[in-house]
Amino acid sequence: MKDYLSLLIVVCLLTGCEQARFNDDITKAYGLPDRSAEYQDLITRDPKNLSEDELYNRVLTLWDTPYRELNLPTSAGTTHIIISGPADGETLILLHGMNADSTMWYPNVKALSKRYRVYAIDDILGPGKSKLDQAEDSIETVIDWYFEIFDTLKLEKTILVGASQGGWIATNLALSKPERFHKLILLSPAQTLTWLEPSVDILSNLLFAINPQRDGLRNNLATLSSNVDGIDQLYIDQFFRTITTASTSPLLMDMKPFDDKQLAALTMPVLFLVGDDDLFNNQDSVDRAIKIMPCVQAEIISDSGHFISVDQAELVNEKIVEFVATKQNQHLTTCKKII
Template sequence: MAKIGQWKSEAAEDAYMQAYASLSKLWTIPSTEFDVETSYGTTHVRQCGSGEGAPLVLVPPVMGNGAVWYPIIERLAAERTVYALDIIGGPGLSVQTAPITGRTDYATWLDETLTALELPYAHVMGYSDGAWRSCMAAVDGSKRIASLLLVEPGGAVGKTPWGVLFKMIRYAIPPSEKNMRKATEWMMPGNVPVDEEIACAKAGLGYKTRSPWPQRLKDEELQAINAPSLLIYGAVSVLGDPELAAERARQQIPHCEVEIYPGANHGLLFQGPDKDAVLDRLLGFARLHEPANLSRAD
């Protein structure tokens, strides 16, 4: 029988909540937090910003939460309303009550979250593991996705080498702060996470995740994505060959654009000389694909 994610102990949950609260303090703009109901449990949402266009919904990377966007939230929220989600089935303030066993469950969860937020349309932006999860609702035909903004989607489209996966596992055993910092330096050279980020990631290890890990999407799944899609890659990302991923994306996703930034690594959304250019590209793509009719989806 499929199981649901849960905290290993009350002490582990308390430690995470304290770390989460500390990370949340790094946000530089006012926000409102609340929960919405889905078939899989409550989704925790952080809302901020304003604007007339379709809102931006943010899906965080593995072990991330709605607070991890603090380095770029001012830029995003200056143009439109932003909803940052905590993933169902991972560490965060969302509470899972039903199992997630595959793509369809993720698709339903995300679509139900958009419905509960009363969003007829939204630009869905995912980073790393969150980009894979963002694809799910689009594959299953959600009518609420105005565009998909996928930053460093890793193995969702391209292939992640086995050596990379083994190295990730090696850094995770044992799960120490030292290894977390080593992993960050390997994946995102030059990016030094603040203490609040490390503390939150470390505390997140107290959560037992009971949901599937990302898998490479099949050709027919990519072909089913009807939403306009923008994929962003760093040319020297360790997660795979961006040129091969870009070629496959252009061949299989019907309405797709790909941008590869020379010299940029996996952390290009949050660091380095290309960060502002990446944000401009993402927001510009959303503007170009603004729904003409913002009435409620059927």
């Protein structure tokens, strides 16, 4: 108990005691305030009358696994992280997509947290609870910021999981300091293996971004998801608020596919999953990954769009867990070459 109280003091100093939020079981065990009723109340309220943070907390009622939130001070600003899973589990770092935040992992976090220590980080340049405190907003700033987080939390030899823009950022991180990462998992990464091809869906997304209207939201989601009805309404409400209020990502113009030399330098085991109706990837993406990456498992997941971690959550969760559980020497036996 004494050790726990010491840890709690450290957490309070880093984040503010009100920012350390625990699951009901931990709340009962240590007498911390039970705030679950507060979050449940958010579900019944009109989303139009909720703040961005309240909409965020509303989606966290779907988390369905023990977790806590940390607001970590960094040189770039305040970093918001949701932490779950066993403290001695292998570390998984989740990087969300553009126009999203860490709550997008609600269909995945329970399965991943059973065995692994999961850190879902809100991008400092995107929506969510992380707050940028400086004018610099380049990819170099983002890379330095992530490694500052990893150093502060003493996260070594971790597994990076990136979706959409998060996959592009994860690839940049893995190329920057490959020795820091054990494995790399890319879920429908945007502008990473191939260029985005013009299409009716792309045009539809652009038009919706210019003038987002609630009655056009379902059609917009249908360009990203093969199973819109499978997306929880709490997340849809938050997603709509985000795309109507968030600024365009400052990294958007920097995002371009990596060249052959860069992809060949990713010698750690890589899991590359894309949907068969993915806005940003296709068979060409998979073929290029298999041809160039030294140690890649690349697959197309049927009946899924760009929101692959939602459309086929159970299957994607299984593939991630299986991939992470595979021993390093077993991966090496299937690699084309070791550089």
